[in-house]
Amino acid sequence: MLKLLIVLLVIWLALGIIGIAVKGLVWLAVIGAVLFVVTAVWGFVKRETLNRR
Numbered sequence: 001m002l003k004l005l006i007v008l009l010v011i012w013l014a015l016g017i018i019g020i021a022v023k024g025l026v027w028l029a030v031i032g033a034v035l036f037v038v039t040a041v042w043g044f045v046k047r048e049t050l051n052r053r
Helices: 002-021 026-052
Strands: none
Touching: 002 026
């Protein structure tokens, strides 16, 4: 699960960097940033839930 989370974070980060680097793809940077934050929060919440059991 942790590996999947890390892979997703790297993909979203790459999308954000590509979106910033390529002129006109600002929307890709925004989507990458939003998905990065959502995945990070989801992973943090999931980790906290698993540790409580």
